[in-house]
Amino acid sequence: MPTKKKANILTEIILASAIVLISFPLYIFLYLDPAFVNFVTTSSEREAVKIANYITLTLFPKTPEFNETFLTSDKEVQLTELQHELQIIKVKIFKPDGTIIYSTDKEDVGQINTHDYFKMLVAQGQLYTKVVQKNTVTMEGQTMPIDVVETYVPIMHGNAFVGAFEIYYDNTIARKRLRQLLRNVSISVSVMAVFLMAVVIYTFINALKNLNEKNTAEEALRQAHDELETRVITRTQQLTQVNDTLNQEIETRRSAEKEKERLIEELTEALKQVKTLSGLLPICSSCRQIRDDNGKWHKVEDYFRTRTDAEFTHGICPKCAKQLYPDLYENL
Numbered sequence: 001m002p003t004k005k006k007a008n009i010l011t012e013i014i015l016a017s018a019i020v021l022i023s024f025p026l027y028i029f030l031y032l033d034p035a036f037v038n039f040v041t042t043s044s045e046r047e048a049v050k051i052a053n054y055i056t057l058t059l060f061p062k063t064p065e066f067n068e069t070f071l072t073s074d075k076e077v078q079l080t081e082l083q084h085e086l087q088i089i090k091v092k093i094f095k096p097d098g099t100i101i102y103s104t105d106k107e108d109v110g111q112i113n114t115h116d117y118f119k120m121l122v123a124q125g126q127l128y129t130k131v132v133q134k135n136t137v138t139m140e141g142q143t144m145p146i147d148v149v150e151t152y153v154p155i156m157h158g159n160a161f162v163g164a165f166e167i168y169y170d171n172t173i174a175r176k177r178l179r180q181l182l183r184n185v186s187i188s189v190s191v192m193a194v195f196l197m198a199v200v201i202y203t204f205i206n207a208l209k210n211l212n213e214k215n216t217a218e219e220a221l222r223q224a225h226d227e228l229e230t231r232v233i234t235r236t237q238q239l240t241q242v243n244d245t246l247n248q249e250i251e252t253r254r255s256a257e258k259e260k261e262r263l264i265e266e267l268t269e270a271l272k273q274v275k276t277l278s279g280l281l282p283i284c285s286s287c288r289q290i291r292d293d294n295g296k297w298h299k300v301e302d303y304f305r306t307r308t309d310a311e312f313t314h315g316i317c318p319k320c321a322k323q324l325y326p327d328l329y330e331n332l
Contacts, residue, residue: 025238032185037180042133044149044169049127051086052165055079057131066163068101068153076102090168096123108294118152123161128152147172202331 059075060066071093083091083104093102099114121128127149137143149169155162280289289297301312316324 025074033182037131040178041149044151048149048151048153048165048167048169050154051082051088051167055091055165056155057080058082064157064158064162066095066101071102087170088167088310089170090166092166094118094122094164094166096163098123118164122152122154122164125154125156125159125161127154134183147176182223 059078060070079102080089082088085098091102091103092100092104092108094113097100098118100108100111100113103109117128130147132148132150147170151167151169153165153167155212283289283300284291284297288300289296290300290303292303298306304310305312
């Protein structure tokens with residue numbers, strides 16, 4: 001794999017790790033916190049519906065419509081007891097037109113809820129809930145010193161809206177635990193993410209170091225390989241030249257050997273045609289016969305004929321011809 005491509009892959013790993021590290025807090029803030037809040041809200045809504053239905057069945061079992069005449073002092077005492085037993089912060093009871101006929105805070109009695117959510121949602125039989133954080137304003141403009149879930153629970157008889165309960169449910173402890181849990185999760189995740197990021201960066205640095213060392217080794221190996229190839233090529237050329245020279249010398253020697261063999265053959269053939277005599281030959285001073293090694297005497301022509309390949313032909317020299325044939329010699 002090319003070096004540049006490897007470095008790009010390592011860089012992408014670092015970027016991915018950084019994205020994951022940043023994503024954890026965003027995930028907690030954008031998903032986990034709303035999910036926990038929604039869970040608490042849903043749980044509070046269920047509790048509020050149970051409480052409202054319980055109060056209705058206990059105090060107003062056959063009430064066709066909520067009004068002031070049904071709230072006797074005994075029922076108000078029962079409401080106060082139920083509020084303490086069920087750990088409810090505040091309770092309001094509304095007539096169908098939004099008038100408050102009962103409230104834990106007596107100053108609220110007689111006020112009319114004219115907000116759209118009451119007319120458009122609660123009066124139509126729908127729950128309406130709002131999570132009110134500490135020191136923030138409720139739907140009715142009151143500042144709460146604690147975290148509460150404000151829920152409007154409509155009471156329906158068939159399809160008729162007979163009234164509603166507004167129940168303030170304290171979720172300070174749950175909210176506090178939720179915040180602590182999210183804080184612990186955030187810290188744990190952040191520590192783990194930072195640790196993993198450190199591991200990735202450490203691995204990345206080591207990988208780059210190893211990659212650089214590998215590249216250096218590969219470059220040195222490539223240079224050595226190129227140098228070796230150059231030396232091999234040069235040496236091969238030298239050996240080729242030497243081999244050509246040797247082949248030429250061998251060819252020259254072969255030619256010389258062939259010439260030598262040819263001369264030897266010619267000389268051998270010549271020697272076959274010639275027989276030489278050496279040493280002292282005993283010859284008679286009178287008849288000119290020659291004595292051989294066995295002490296026998298032979299005519300000159302016989303002696304040479306038996307010892308050489310020479311053949312004799314007879315003729316007469318001018319001196320002898322003049323002595324022997326004076327008459328013919330003069331004519332000749």
